Amino acid sequence: MRIAWWGLALLLCLQFPAAQAGDEERKLEAVFIGRFASYIEWPAKPRDRFVITLLDDNPFGSLLDDLYRDKRIHNKPIELRYATRLDQVGETDALFITLSSSAARAAAIDHAQRNGILTISEAKGFAESGGIIQLDFVEQKARIKINHAAALKSGLRIGAPLLSIATVLRGDKL
Amino acid sequence: MKPLHGTLLALAVAGQAAAADKAVKETNDYYQRPLEQLLRVETQAKAAVGSRGGARDALDAEVPIDIITAAQLQSTGQTELLRALAVLVPGFNAPRPSITDGTDHAPPFTLRGLNPDQVLVLVNGKRLHQSSLLHNNGTVGRGSSGVDLNTIPLRAIERVEVLRDGAAAQYGSDAIAGIINVILKGYGQHSQATVTYGRTGEGDGITRQATLFHSLPLAGDGFVNLSAEWRDRGATNRAGPDAGDGGRINAQFGDADTQDGLFALNAELPRGDATLYLHGLYNQRRSSAGAFYRTAGDARNIAAIYPDGFLPRIEPKILDFSATAGVRGVLDDGARWDLSYTHGHNDYHFYVNNSLNTSLGLATPTSFDSGATRYTQQILNADFSKKIGLHTVAGGYEFRQERYRIVKGDPASYMLGAADNFAYGAQGFPGFSPDNEVSASRRAHSLYGDLKYAISDHLMLDAAARAEHYSDFGSALNGKLALRYRATDDLLFRSSVSTGFRAPSLSQSHFSYTGTYRNSNDAAAQFWGNFAVDHPVARALGATDLKPEKSRHFTLGMVFQPSSQLTASADVFVTEIRDRILPTGYISAYSLSSLSPQAAAVLAQNNIDGAVYFTNAIATRTRGLDLRLDYCQELDNGARLKLVGAYQRSRTRITDVNQAPDVLGVNMTDLILDPFTKVLIEGSQPADAIKLWSKYSQGIYDAVLNLNRFGKFYSVSAYDRVSFAAKWTVDGEIAVRLKKDVTLALGGVNLLDVKPDKWGRTDDSLVGAGKVIQYSQYAPFGYNGAYYYVRVGVDF
Numbered sequence: 001m002r003i004a005w006w007g008l009a010l011l012l013c014l015q016f017p018a019a020q021a022g023d024e025e026r027k028l029e030a031v032f033i034g035r036f037a038s039y040i041e042w043p044a045k046p047r048d049r050f051v052i053t054l055l056d057d058n059p060f061g062s063l064l065d066d067l068y069r070d071k072r073i074h075n076k077p078i079e080l081r082y083a084t085r086l087d088q089v090g091e092t093d094a095l096f097i098t099l100s101s102s103a104a105r106a107a108a109i110d111h112a113q114r115n116g117i118l119t120i121s122e123a124k125g126f127a128e129s130g131g132i133i134q135l136d137f138v139e140q141k142a143r144i145k146i147n148h149a150a151a152l153k154s155g156l157r158i159g160a161p162l163l164s165i166a167t168v169l170r171g172d173k174l
Numbered sequence: 175m176k177p178l179h180g181t182l183l184a185l186a187v188a189g190q191a192a193a194a195d196k197a198v199k200e201t202n203d204y205y206q207r208p209l210e211q212l213l214r215v216e217t218q219a220k221a222a223v224g225s226r227g228g229a230r231d232a233l234d235a236e237v238p239i240d241i242i243t244a245a246q247l248q249s250t251g252q253t254e255l256l257r258a259l260a261v262l263v264p265g266f267n268a269p270r271p272s273i274t275d276g277t278d279h280a281p282p283f284t285l286r287g288l289n290p291d292q293v294l295v296l297v298n299g300k301r302l303h304q305s306s307l308l309h310n311n312g313t314v315g316r317g318s319s320g321v322d323l324n325t326i327p328l329r330a331i332e333r334v335e336v337l338r339d340g341a342a343a344q345y346g347s348d349a350i351a352g353i354i355n356v357i358l359k360g361y362g363q364h365s366q367a368t369v370t371y372g373r374t375g376e377g378d379g380i381t382r383q384a385t386l387f388h389s390l391p392l393a394g395d396g397f398v399n400l401s402a403e404w405r406d407r408g409a410t411n412r413a414g415p416d417a418g419d420g421g422r423i424n425a426q427f428g429d430a431d432t433q434d435g436l437f438a439l440n441a442e443l444p445r446g447d448a449t450l451y452l453h454g455l456y457n458q459r460r461s462s463a464g465a466f467y468r469t470a471g472d473a474r475n476i477a478a479i480y481p482d483g484f485l486p487r488i489e490p491k492i493l494d495f496s497a498t499a500g501v502r503g504v505l506d507d508g509a510r511w512d513l514s515y516t517h518g519h520n521d522y523h524f525y526v527n528n529s530l531n532t533s534l535g536l537a538t539p540t541s542f543d544s545g546a547t548r549y550t551q552q553i554l555n556a557d558f559s560k561k562i563g564l565h566t567v568a569g570g571y572e573f574r575q576e577r578y579r580i581v582k583g584d585p586a587s588y589m590l591g592a593a594d595n596f597a598y599g600a601q602g603f604p605g606f607s608p609d610n611e612v613s614a615s616r617r618a619h620s621l622y623g624d625l626k627y628a629i630s631d632h633l634m635l636d637a638a639a640r641a642e643h644y645s646d647f648g649s650a651l652n653g654k655l656a657l658r659y660r661a662t663d664d665l666l667f668r669s670s671v672s673t674g675f676r677a678p679s680l681s682q683s684h685f686s687y688t689g690t691y692r693n694s695n696d697a698a699a700q701f702w703g704n705f706a707v708d709h710p711v712a713r714a715l716g717a718t719d720l721k722p723e724k725s726r727h728f729t730l731g732m733v734f735q736p737s738s739q740l741t742a743s744a745d746v747f748v749t750e751i752r753d754r755i756l757p758t759g760y761i762s763a764y765s766l767s768s769l770s771p772q773a774a775a776v777l778a779q780n781n782i783d784g785a786v787y788f789t790n791a792i793a794t795r796t797r798g799l800d801l802r803l804d805y806c807q808e809l810d811n812g813a814r815l816k817l818v819g820a821y822q823r824s825r826t827r828i829t830d831v832n833q834a835p836d837v838l839g840v841n842m843t844d845l846i847l848d849p850f851t852k853v854l855i856e857g858s859q860p861a862d863a864i865k866l867w868s869k870y871s872q873g874i875y876d877a878v879l880n881l882n883r884f885g886k887f888y889s890v891s892a893y894d895r896v897s898f899a900a901k902w903t904v905d906g907e908i909a910v911r912l913k914k915d916v917t918l919a920l921g922g923v924n925l926l927d928v929k930p931d932k933w934g935r936t937d938d939s940l941v942g943a944g945k946v947i948q949y950s951q952y953a954p955f956g957y958n959g960a961y962y963y964v965r966v967g968v969d970f
Contacts (some may be wrong), residue, residue, distance in 0.1 A: 023231060024217035024738055027197070031204040031212065039209075066198045067205065100504045102447045124361065125394035125444055138362035139244065139332065140217045165209055 025137050030063050032142070033120060036133055037073045037094050039162035043116055043155045045093070050076040053092040055083050055108055056099045086111055097121040097131070105129070109150075116155045127169050132156065145169065197663055200738055216806060216814075218741070219243060221335040222299060223355035224344065225636075226559045226568035226624045233735050236636050236658040236668050237339040238745045238800055240264075240820070244332055244359070249869060249878040249907055251921040251963050253370055253383045253405055255323045255331070256283055259354075260955075261880060261905065261923075263336050264800065264822035264863045267314065270429060270956035272463065273947070274311035275603055276522060278430045279461035279490050280322045282315035285351040286338070286749070286798060287824045287859040290320025292676055292723075294341070294349040297326070297356045298440070298453050300498045301345070303518030306549035306578065308681040310704070310757075312850065313951055314858055317757045317788065319549075319681045322520070323354075325457035325494040329368065329385040330401035330438035332359040338800055340727035340749060342674030343638045343654035346572070346620055350674050350725045350751065358440040358453055359399050363389040365970050372963030373408075375927050379429055379958055380408040394444040401438040407431070409463070410958045414948045418939065419469045424485060425946050428958065430463035448503035451514075459492040462527075465602035466940065474532050474597040479540065486529035486602025493521040500555075509560040516553040521546060524583070526600040531586050535593030538586065544599075545583035545606035547681070551576050564628035572622070577615040578680035580687075582608050588689075590699055595692040610686040612706065616646045618677070634658040636670075646683070647722055650675045666733040668745075674727060678720035682755055682788045683707050691783070702783040704757070712787040714776040715761055716835020721790050725751045731800070741804045748797050752830065753790035758845050760784045761838065770839025791846050792831050794855065798824030813872035823862040823885075828855060850890045857888030857895065858952045874912075878921070880905040882955070889950040891936045898931040898950055915969040920962075927960040 033052060050073040052064070068078040073093075083089045086108055095117050099105045105123060109130045112119045119126075120133045127134035127147040132154065134145040144166035151158050204212060219241035220229035232239070242262050252258040260268040260283070268283040282290040290309070295302045305322045309315045335355040342349045370383040383405045390398040410428030415421040437456040442449050468475045469483040500514025524544035531538045552575045559568035582588070583605020590598035599605055622640035629635055636656040643649045654672035661667060688703035705712040707720060731745030759765065762784030763774045777785070803819040834842040864883035869876060886900045907921030930953035936942030949957040 023234075024215070025220075027201045027204060027738075028212060028215060028217065030201060034205065035209060035212070063197070063201060067201050071205070100447075100508045101506050104506070128394055136362060137217060140219055141215070142213050142217075143362060144213070161209065165213060 026060055026063060028142055029122065029135060030060055030067050032135055032144075033064075033094060033096055034068060034071060034073055034078070036120065036162060037118060039159035040118055040151075041157040041159070042074075042093060042118075045116075047091065047093075048076060049079040050074060051079045051081060051092040052094045052096065053081040053083055053089050055086065055089060055095055055097045058082055059098060091115075092117055094118040094120065097123070097126075099123075102129070105131070113150065113154045118151075118154070118156060143167065196737070218738075219333060221337075221355070223296065223335040223353055224337045224339070224341055225626070226344075226557070227561070227566035227626050232733055232741050232743060232804070233660070233666050234658075235733070236634065236656040237337060237341075237670055237729060238731060238743060238802070240336040240338065240802070242334040242336065246867065247328055247331060247334070249876075250880065251372070251905065251907055251923050251961075251965075253328065253372075253381055253407070255326050255328055255356075256281065258328060259283070259323070259334065259336075261882065262865065262867060264820040264865050265338070265798075265824060266336070267859045267954055269314055269952055269954055270958070271311070271313040271951050272427045272429070273425070273466060274309075274313050274951065275465075275488060276307045276490060276524065277309045277311055277313050278463040278488070279432065279459065279492065280305050280307050280324070280522070282309055282313065282318070282320045283323065284314060284859060285336075285354075286747075286796060286822075287826050287861075288351040288749070288751075288796060289318045290315040291318040291348060291679060292350040292751075293320070294345055294347075294353045295321040295323070295356070296345075296353060297455065297496070298358055298498070299355060300514060300516050300555070301551075301553060302356075303496060303520060303549060303551040304679065305494070305522065306520045306547035306681065307522045308547070308685050310685075310687070312854070314854070316854060317682065317755065319679050322492075322494060324434065325436065325455055326356055327385065327401045327403040327436040327438050329366065329387045329403065330358050330399070330440070332357045332363075338745070339670060339729050339747065340672050340674040340725055341654070342676075342725070343640050343652040343672050344622065344624060346622075346640060346642060347675060347677040347722070350676055350723070350749065358438060359387065359389070359401075360440060360442065361395055361397055363387070363397070363399060365389050366967060367970070368965055368967040370963055370965040372961055374410055374958050375960035375962065376410075376958075378408060379410040379961065381963070382406045392443060396441070396443045396449075398441040399439070401436070403434070403436040405432075405434040405436065407433075412949060412957050413946050414944055416467060416469070416946050419467065419483065424467040424469070424483065426464035426485065427947055427949070429956075430461045432459060432461040434459045447505070448501055450501050452497070452499045454497035455495060457492070457494045459494075460489070461492070462487050462489040464488075466946075468601060473594075474601055476530055476532060476536065476538070478536060479530055479538070484528055484530070486600070487527045488603045489525045489527050491523045491525065493519075493523075495519055507560070509558060512555070512557040514553075514555045516551070516555070518551045520549045522548070524603055524605070526587065526602045529601045531589070531591065531600055532597030533589070533591035533594040534586060535591065542587035542600035542605060543584045544587040544603050545610075546581040548579040548581065549577070549680070559624075564631070566626040567624070568626075569621075569623040572620040574618045574620070575615065576680055577613065578684055579613045580606050580610050580685070582606050582611050590690045590692065595695065598690050604689055606687060609688060612684045612686060614680050614684040616644055616680065618642055618644045632660045634660075644677055647678065647719060650677075650722055664735050668732070669730045670727070672727045674725040676723040676725070678722060678755055678788070683720050685788070698781050700781050700783045702785070704786045707787050707789075709787070711776065711780050711782060711785060714780075714837070715773055715785055715787070716837045717787045717789065718835075720755055720788060721753050723751055723753050723755060723790070725749060739806050743800070743802045745800045746798070747800070748795065750793070750795045750829070752793040753832065754792050754794060755788050756791040756846055756851065757786050757788050759848055759851075760786060761845070766838070766840050766844060768840050768844070770837060773838050789846075790832055791842055792855070793829045794826050795829045796824055796826040798822065811872065813870060816869045818865070818867040820865045821862065825861055826856055828852065849893045849895065853888050853890045853895050860885035860887050860900070860954050862900075874910055876907075876909040878905075878907040878909075884954040887950075887952050887954065889952050891933065891938060891941065896934065898953065901928050901930060901955070903928050903955055917967040919965040919967070921965075922963070923961040924955065924958075925960060929957050929959050930955070
């Protein structure tokens with residue numbers, strides 16, 4: 001009987017999903033998504049919720065849901081959506097892209113530009129290839145790279161406080 | 175439900191809930207901070223070594239890994255990677271050997287009290303070649319060849335990952351004590367130039383170093399990073415008086431006088447889903463150190479040439495380079511692949527100056543080319559990995575080709591002339607003779623696979639296997655099972671069992687270094703020295719082809735991270751190695767009283783006084799404990815405090831002795847395990863070590879304080895074991911940013927000028943209290959005493 005109880009306890013430990021990703025980089029990334037959005041102005045949209053969509057793998061576990069459950073961006077409650085394919089991405093304000101293929105990322109960027117969506121990714125070369133915000137970690141610190149021209153093309157206006165702390169790509173790298 | 179069971183369940187549930195609450199609270203805390211502050215948050219370092227599933231931090235690592243950052247390396251004040259790691263990594267031992275021939279100029283290092291060749295060194299995850307030098311004197315690492323870490327420019331390094339576990343099932347030969355993975359600076363780096371000047375408290379050991387690191391960004395976040403370094407480290411001398419020379423100090427016992435030119439390249443060029451990459455290292459070294467002094471009246475001196483005697487100087491020129499070129503990418507389904515080619519080469523060329531060949535009489539030259547050892551390694555590697563849900567499957571193939579050469583010196587460096595029957599060759603370091611020349615090679619094919627299987631969100635199983643076939647000794651199959659149990663978000667339990675091996679190095683199989691003398695003017699020359707295992711004489715004396723050393727490993731540990739600021743870990747380990755390769759003792763009729771008549775006849779028939787060869791000799795067990803604590807705190811005044819504490823204890827014991835060749839008629843203990851060798855293996859390295867590194871940063875100031883405890887060690891004098899007490903040392907550095915991009919640092923290593931215990935009274939003529947050599951070769955922090963430095967760095 002005692003063994004059964006120990007086994008049950010172990011099973012509970014095994015079955016309870018990890019509530020959060022403990023990784024500090026992930027925590028910061030989760031925070032940055034919403035914080036970036038608060039410095040960006042979208043063309044007026046009739047939605048009553050601010051929608052953040054993750055495209056492809058979800059590396060955050062339940063972290064985003066827990067973090068944004070009681071938050072508001074641009075005075076709207078936040079809705080999180082998870083898509084594994086581009087055609088599953090509906091109307092959204094921000095798209096966090098974890099796709100590993102550059103062609104798939106390019107398609108996502110193209111879709112986002114046509115629909116006024118903020119794109120964020122940690123993929124190398126993301127900003128240069130037309131993504132709006134690239135989030136890197138170099139020597140254990142976050143760095144932000146912004147493609148300003150891509151933002152303008154998507155109809156987004158990025159606030160000065162965000163631009164001032166980022167490496168800003170200008171010109172025609174769309 | 176019994177109370178205990180209810181409590182257990184409640185604790186399990188509560189533990190999960192508490193961890194989740196903590197993570198949400200920390201993330202919410204980040205959410206409230208200004209963006210600028212978020213960019214200053216320093217995340218935990220991640221390591222890729224030991225896993226084919228990508229980099230992970232301490233709480234995700236299935237094996238213990240230390241991560242040493244570039245900032246930590248720089249803050250040690252050391253100009254060489256070897257010395258910086260000795261300051262920062264517990265269980266990393268790097269004494270300062272002196273008067274040990276080639277070893278003075280490329281000192282060995284060890285992990286966990288094992289041998290230099292039982293550590294695998296990688297650069298950007300690719301195997302780095304070993305030096306061609308075989309440590310052949312009485313130093314730590316005797317009988318082995320290791321990697322020369324000082325060929326890597328310190329400023330080119332982004333971080334060093336030290337995996338403290340056996341990993342031969344993943345990486346192949348040598349990964350027994352652990353792996354050191356040096357990651358070169360990559361994407362997003364700024365350019366930097368530094369100049370450093372330092373000297374010991376006694377005014378010698380003047381070190382001048384100039385470095386330049388330049389990063390050139392390329393399209394698509396590619397980069398070309400170039401590092402160049404010039405390093406001039408002056409000699410130190412802690413020799414005592416020579417009673418046989420009127421009490422004057424005539425020897426040099428200390429660091430060699432060494433000049434290094436170093437160059438490093440690291441480049442990546444992304445193209446779509448593929449990235450071309452290239453990294454390389456180049457090092458040219460000139461070095462000079464003394465042998466023992468030959469006094470005026472010494473039989474090895476020719477007074478007409480050196481009326482006051484002479485100090486032969488061994489002055490090698492060492493060339494070392496490596497390059498890796500490859501391409502890696504990702505397929506549409508997320509599978510990752512990597513193809514690479516690595517070429518590494520080491521040329522250790524011995525020159526001897528201020529010397530003579532006594533046997534050549536007055537016709538002797540005073541400078542000699544004593545020949546060279548060379549080692550070349552080429553590797554073709556193909557890797558793939560794919561994540562399938564929470565699981566990762568990885569595998570690959572590797573082809574490795576090695577070549578080892580011994581090149582003869584000039585004739586005067588090794589010959590026995592007519593003017594003397596005993597003092598042959600260049601005094602200090604007689605050259606390699608034509609008999610010693612060798613060119614040996616081998617090939618190895620390896621297939622390996624790695625499965626990381628998530629049994630649940632909390633329980634991860636890592637299974638790895640690697641099959642290898644070497645053209646010289648045959649095949650090896652090794653495996654590893656590691657279990658990682660994430661009890662809560664704060665707490666990780668981990669354990670691993672694995673097998674491993676170390677292929678006998680080509681230098682151990684083929685090293686040959688013999689000398690000659692005559693018993694009388696009429697007699698034929700007699701030979702003595704080291705014979706390769708395939709030499710007919712060695713064969714006749716029982717030598718066989720060397721087998722690989724085989725190892726078994728067990729680790730059990732835990733990681734506790736109660737907050738993002740604090741991480742603590744504890745790991746115990748056991749490493750068993752059998753068939754460890756050692757040089758035999760001197761096989762001669764007069765040194766081994768029970769030597770068989772048959773063996774004595776072999777020696778006599780071949781005009782050999784005595785012989786040494788390598789053999790698989792003993793089994794050892796190493797047990798130990800690693801404790802580590804990392805703490806980082808952002809203070810209210812904007813300051814940051816970082817603390818890293820580490821304790822390491824390891825103890826190696828000889829557990830078994832192989833049978834000696836029957837032909838010798840002696841047992842292996844008599845043949846190999848003299849007191850010197852036994853103490854070298856079991857006691858010459860500190861049994862424990864404590865490292866306490868701290869850094870306080872505020873505004874334009876950084877202050878670093880570093881406490882080290884080097885544990886007790888043993889050495890041997892006249893067959894008696896002598897103990898040397900543990901010592902504490904203190905290092906410190908103050909750095910101030912004078913302008914935005916200019917930093918001035920002042921610091922000291924071993925500020926309290928602590929020195930190891932000196933030898934006591936001995937019967938030895940050179941080693942002992944008040945004699946030429948006053949300190950043990952094994953002293954883990956050397957015997958230079960305090961060292962002070964100033965460094966200026968400019969970012970651009």
